[in-house]
Amino acid sequence: MSTTSTAVPAEVLRTLRDALGPDRLYRDVPLGPYTTFKIGGPADLFYEARTADELYHALQAARGVDLPFFLLGVGANILVGDGGFRGLVIRNAAQHVDLRPDVHQLWAESGAIVYPDLIETAVGAGLSGLEHYVGIPSTVGGALWQNLHFLSPPPARERTMFIEEVVHSADILTEEGERRTVGVDYFEFGYDQSILHHRDDVVLAATFQLTPGTEERMREIMAANLDWRRKRHPPLDTEPSAGSIFKKIEGVGAGRLIDQCGLLGTRIGGAEVTHRHANIMINRDGATAADVQALIAHVQDVVARETGYALEPEITFIGDFHAPSKSTPHQVPKPPGVLTAADRAKQRQAAT
Ligand SMILES: Cc1cc2nc3c(=O)[nH]c(=O)nc-3n(C[C@H](O)[C@H](O)[C@H](O)COP(=O)(O)OP(=O)(O)OC[C@H]3O[C@@H](n4cnc5c(N)ncnc54)[C@H](O)[C@@H]3O)c2cc1C
Secondary structure (H helix, E strand, C coil), rough: CCCCHHCHHHHHHHHHHHHHCCEEEEEEEEEEEHCCCCCCCCEEEEECCCHHHHHHHHHHHCCCCCEEEECCCCCEEEEEEECCEEEEEEEEEECCEEEEEHCCEEEECCCEEHHHHHHHHHCCCCCCCCHHHHCCCEEEEHHHHHHHHEEEECCCEEEEEEHHHEEEEEECCCCCCCEEEHHHHCCCEEEEEEECCCCEEEEEEEEEECCCCCHHHHHHHHHHHHHHHHCCCCCCCCCCCEEEEEEECCCCCHHHHHHCCCCCEEEEECCCCCCCCCCCECCCCCCHHHHHHHHHHHHHHHHHHCCCCCCCEEEEEEECCCCCCCCEEEEEECCCCCHHHHHHHHHHHHHH
């Protein structure tokens, strides 16, 4: 057993056990398995909230004892440090979904999984608006935090669609400790942005305003979007990642810059810039957060030196990080059958 849990004072531990149940509070829980990157050290304390009410009580309990906490969705947009998290990680497993067909609304607790749970419920009921986000790993809470987005609908893909377009309202716990319902405007949504980046508010549940649609067209969009993603993104089950590592640079493309600098296939330790997508790093072989940090810094240095652009990470860094890995960057060849963006462009050209 690690010694990290001694960082939580006994009195705090007792209070939390009383509030959350002694058999529901775990100590020294490795966080890697709870993230899509499969990287990260242990949380001192770990609790799984199964309902929005449990989530509310857990947040209030942590705030009541002044213990740092982190609310975890499916961990698809974060890198957890190798040192883990000092405090309480609350995993949001509040997943109840309630269809309100008379008003074309879908209510969901904030730990509900966007795909398949939320999207299949909506599409099965003939309600349109969420199908564009098929295949993106996310809870409802994470989707509102980052304003989930995707280039859709096919075939034109003329614009980026945002989840804010279908958010009607949400039940939140404010940073001041008030539980209330807010409308979509409260969130001040932007690209990869919402008020949740700037205030310690937590989404407990959200209501989506959808519109009647034909199931056939929605299934067509879902199939096309899943296919689009399959061709460009590394498969999460064999090549874990956190999606795009760097923020979009309008009109330039972070991935394009990385590709242009010849960084595809660059590896440090077990972390690699995948040949499939220049802005995605994968955990190829037991990568540590220190490997990912070193690879991020290396890519930033090369891109800044060669193009003058400053790449900024899009993912959030959670917990304690050790020094970046000192391994020398090296390049691995493209695995057979893998297509780069350039390969796909050539294929498209040949087809026209
Ligand atoms: C392979 C892959 C592809 C991706 N493709 C896309 C894409 O096409 N479009 C896109 O937009 N994103 C994409 N992403 C990024 C990711 O899916 C989204 O950012 C997603 O919304 C993260 O949700 P999550 O539940 O995993 O949140 P987490 O990563 O667990 O948490 C992210 C942040 O949200 C906060 N948070 C979580 N729940 C709540 C809540 N209830 N209230 C307040 N704050 C909360 C957390 O505390 C944390 O700060 C991709 C990621 C991967 C791994």
